[in-house]
Amino acid sequence: xxxxxxxxxERARGRALHAALGAAAGLSTWAVCIWLPETLGFGRxxxxxxxxxxxxxxxxxxxxxxxxxxxxxxxxxxxxxxATSALLWASFRFDSADSxxxxxYPLSAFIAAVxxxxxxxxxxxxxxxxxxxxxxxxxxxxxxxxxYTAAWAFCALVWLLLWLSDALLxxxxxxxxxxxxxxxxxxxxxxxxxLGLALAVTREIRETLSHAxxxxxxxxxxxxxxxxxxVFLLAIPVQGLSGLFGTLSPxxxxxxxxxxxxxxxxSAVDRDAGAAVRGRWMRLMARALALTVPxxxxxxxxxxxxxxxxxxxxPDRVAAMLVAGLLLLYGLAWGAGAAWPGDWMARLRxxxxxxxxxxxxxxLAWLTPVLDxxxxxxxxxxVRFTARGGDLSQLPAWEMAHDWGHAGRAALARLExxxxxxxxxxxxxxxxxxxxxxxxxxxxxxxxxxxTAExxxxLAARIPVYPxxxxxxxxxxxxxxxxxxEEWDAACDxxxxxxxxxxxxxxxxxxxAEDMPQAMILTRLPGNDSAVAVSLLVPGGEDRWPRSVQDLxxxxxxxxxxxxxxxxxxxxxxxxxxxxxxxxxxxRELVPQN
Numbered sequence: 258x259x260x261x262x263x264x265x266x267e268r269a270r271g272r273a274l275h276a277a278l279g280a281a282a283g284l285s286t287w288a289v290c291i292w293l294p295e296t297l298g299f300g301r302x303x304x305x306x307x308x309x310x311x312x313x314x315x316x317x318x319x320x321x322x323x324x325x326x327x328x329x330x331x332x333x334x335x336x337x338x339x340a341t342s343a344l345l346w347a348s349f350r351f352d353s354a355d356s357x358x359x360x361x362y363p364l365s366a367f368i369a370a371v372x373x374x375x376x377x378x379x380x381x382x383x384x385x386x387x388x389x390x391x392x393x394x395x396x397x398x399x400x401x402x403x404x405y406t407a408a409w410a411f412c413a414l415v416w417l418l419l420w421l422s423d424a425l426l427x428x429x430x431x432x433x434x435x436x437x438x439x440x441x442x443x444x445x446x447x448x449x450x451x452l453g454l455a456l457a458v459t460r461e462i463r464e465t466l467s468h469a470x471x472x473x474x475x476x477x478x479x480x481x482x483x484x485x486x487x488v489f490l491l492a493i494p495v496q497g498l499s500g501l502f503g504t505l506s507p508x509x510x511x512x513x514x515x516x517x518x519x520x521x522x523x524s525a526v527d528r529d530a531g532a533a534v535r536g537r538w539m540r541l542m543a544r545a546l547a548l549t550v551p552x553x554x555x556x557x558x559x560x561x562x563x564x565x566x567x568x569x570x571x572p573d574r575v576a577a578m579l580v581a582g583l584l585l586l587y588g589l590a591w592g593a594g595a596a597w598p599g600d601w602m603a604r605l606r607x608x609x610x611x612x613x614x615x616x617x618x619x620x621l622a623w624l625t626p627v628l629d630x631x632x633x634x635x636x637x638x639x640v641r642f643t644a645r646g647g648d649l650s651q652l653p654a655w656e657m658a659h660d661w662g663h664a665g666r667a668a669l670a671r672l673e674x675x676x677x678x679x680x681x682x683x684x685x686x687x688x689x690x691x692x693x694x695x696x697x698x699x700x701x702x703x704x705x706x707x708x709t710a711e712x713x714x715x716l717a718a719r720i721p722v723y724p725x726x727x728x729x730x731x732x733x734x735x736x737x738x739x740x741x742x743e744e745w746d747a748a749c750d751x752x753x754x755x756x757x758x759x760x761x762x763x764x765x766x767x768x769x770a771e772d773m774p775q776a777m778i779l780t781r782l783p784g785n786d787s788a789v790a791v792s793l794l795v796p797g798g799e800d801r802w803p804r805s806v807q808d809l810x811x812x813x814x815x816x817x818x819x820x821x822x823x824x825x826x827x828x829x830x831x832x833x834x835x836x837x838x839x840x841x842x843x844x845r846e847l848v849p850q851n
Contacts, residue, residue: 272457275321279453280446282314287445304354305345308367312337316375318453319401322460323379336378340371343624350631351662359660362576362630366623373617376401391606392528394613399468407466408455415451469532475524476534482521483546486514490552508560508577515553515584522547522591523609526602533602547595547605551588557581570637571653572661575630576623583619587612631661635668642672647679654691655700709739716746720778722762723825729762733776733794748780753823761825763840765832767793777840779822789817817842 289307297303316333324332344367351357358364376398380387387393423434437443459466525543527533534540558581565574590612594604622628635657642652652672657665669688678684694700713734722729734742751759759781767775778792821842824830830842 268461271461272454275453275457275460276450277453278318279449279451279456281449282318282453283445283447283449284442285310285314286449287442291441291445299354301345301348301354304348304358305341308344308364309337309341312341312367312371316371318456319375319405320379320382321456322400322404322463323383323397328382332378332382336374337371340367340621340624343367343621347624350629350664356660356662360572362572363624366620369620370617370624373613373620377614377617389610391610394610395528395606396468399471400463400466403466403468403471404456404459404463407459408452411455412448412451415447419447472524472527475521476539479521479525479539479542479546482517483542483549486518486546486549486553490549508557508564508581511553511557511560512577512580512584515550515557515588518546518550518553519584519587519591522550522605526605529606530600530602544595544601547591547601551585551592554581554584554588558585565637568651569641570634571656572630572634575628575633579619579623579628583612583616586615629664632664635661635664639668639672643675643678647681647684649680649684649687652687653697654688655694655697658688658691705739709737709742712739712742712746713737716742716749719749719758720745720760720762721758721826722764722776723828723830724763727762729776730764730774733764733774737794745778745780747783751781751783753781753819753826755823757823757826759819759822761822762794763825763830763832765840767832767840779817779825781819781822789819789822791817 286307289303289310293303293306313330313333316336317329320329320332344363347363348354348357376394377388379397379401380390380393383397384390384393419434419438423432423438426432426434522543525534525539534543558578561574561577561581565578568574587608590608591605594608595601597604619628623630626632638653638657642648645651654669657669659665661668669691672678673685673688675681691700717727717729717734720727720729745760749758749760753759761779763777763779764774765777767777776794778794780790780792782788782790824842830840833841
């Protein structure tokens with residue numbers, strides 16, 4: 258199909274109209290995102306207007322392909338308006354729009370609800386009952402994705418051409434393109450114009466613009482994804498799952514893997530039996546990968562649940578559990594569909610259709626009191642703190658005071674009012690400090706500094722110091738990282754064969770640039786019967802941090818052994834000059850700045 262025929266006025270008018278609409282979209286986006294906040298401040302009104310305007314334009318251009326333009330605009334408005342209203346409603350959980358948008362969860366929920374609902378609306382308006390037709394919804398969703406992908410790629414190419422043109426003209430001292438590119442209103446308007454024009458072209462060729470290429474490319478990833486997932490699942494009985502329950506990161510990885518599996522299998526089952534993969538092995542791999550989804554999602558749910566059990570709910574954990582729970586529902590539906598004999602692909606398509614609607618509803622529920630993550634988290638932390646006897650280290654007071662909106666502050670106020678709680682006066686003072694602190698680190702820093710100082714004093718008292726015995730000079734440990742102190746303290750517990758500590762400190766003036774003693778710290782490494790790490794510890798002062806140059810054994814001389822550490826304990830060493838002062842142990846010479 259020739260998309261650039263000169264004698265086609267209707268096509269030219271369509272492109273001009275879409276380019277003008279794109280320019281209006283870009284100009285409107287600049288107005289609501291830049292000009293309006295600068296004029297009125299970033300409050301609820303600018304936030305609501307910006308969300309509605311950008312959302313309506315985005316959905317309008319998405320629907321403009323499947324629907325006629327006259328039907329697309331009211332449909333886009335009808336879809337975005339209630340979602341925007343829910344977003345505005347949710348914003349009243351916070352004092353300001355800034356605080357509301359800090360977490361990005363509300364905006365993500367808005368985008369997810371609108372994005373998932375758009376192909377259903379298009380299918381319904383295109384044909385009565387079309388929203389229940391999986392093939393129609395599938396084609397609409399992937400067509401929208403393909404059109405937007407092509408349009409944004411074209412926009413990126415235009416900006417690359419503008420950048421190259423500016424660089425070329427600057428050679429002859431012409432800066433007009435560069436000056437225009439620096440103007441925000443120009444950048445928004447030209448981007449909108451280009452997107453509108455590109456979407457017009459993709460609309461013209463919608464009968465031939467196929468998303469099949471994307472689906473076929475995704476199918477090529479099926480074997481690799483299945484192999485990695487199977488290796489992971491087979492390794493669980495051998496390696497265990499201790500790494501799953503430390504932080505949310507492993508659970509997020511499992512969720513992302515499950516989402517990838519859903520996407521790849523969806524590409525394989527396609528819109529109907531005629532378009533699905535036909536190769537026997539590809540069908541078997543798609544079915545096997547579908548069966549791994551409930552396992553991956555179940556492990557993700559378990560990982561989040563363990564974090565909640567140990568530390569209570571937070572908005573991050575509520576969001577993680579919501580996503581993991583939805584994936585588990587997906588997985589259970591897919592697992593039952595793939596395991597049961599018969600047309601398993603048809604069952605997966607039906608599950609996809611209904612789970613997309615459930616996910617859109619869950620995203621919208623995040624913006625209603627049904628899923629008020631701040632209220633759920635604040636109540637959880639309040640109950641947990643009370644049940645645990647008032648352990649201040651377990652109370653996220655700063656987050657409740659600054660990040661969790663009205664619900665977090667209300668929970669802190671209730672805790673302040675409960676005079677029967679143990680260490681009530683200390684609790685009140687801690688909450689007051691949380692309200693004043695500009696970060697959670699500044700709230701906990703005094704306690705952490707005190708604990709670090711106590712750990713440093715304990716290490717100084719137990720580490721053997723040569724020559725002359727201990728303790729290790731305090732100025733060598735002041736301000737040292739807690740992690741390093743804990744590593745050295747643990748090394749002292751890795752005893753030598755004769756029972757002496759697996760650590761030692763040799764204090765001397767190793768570098769002439771320093772007018773105070775330094776120390777070489779020798780520590781036995783974990784899980785190793787022979788290797789010892791050597792660190793140089795240089796004292797800090799009022800205007801500098803203490804300096805620890807670790808693992809001197811990696812700087813070019815032979816590794817230090819446990820026998821060398823035993824010689825240190827025996828006193829069989831000397832501090833002797835090289836180019837610098839060095840530590841001689843047996844036939845080894847350790848130079849601090851080698």
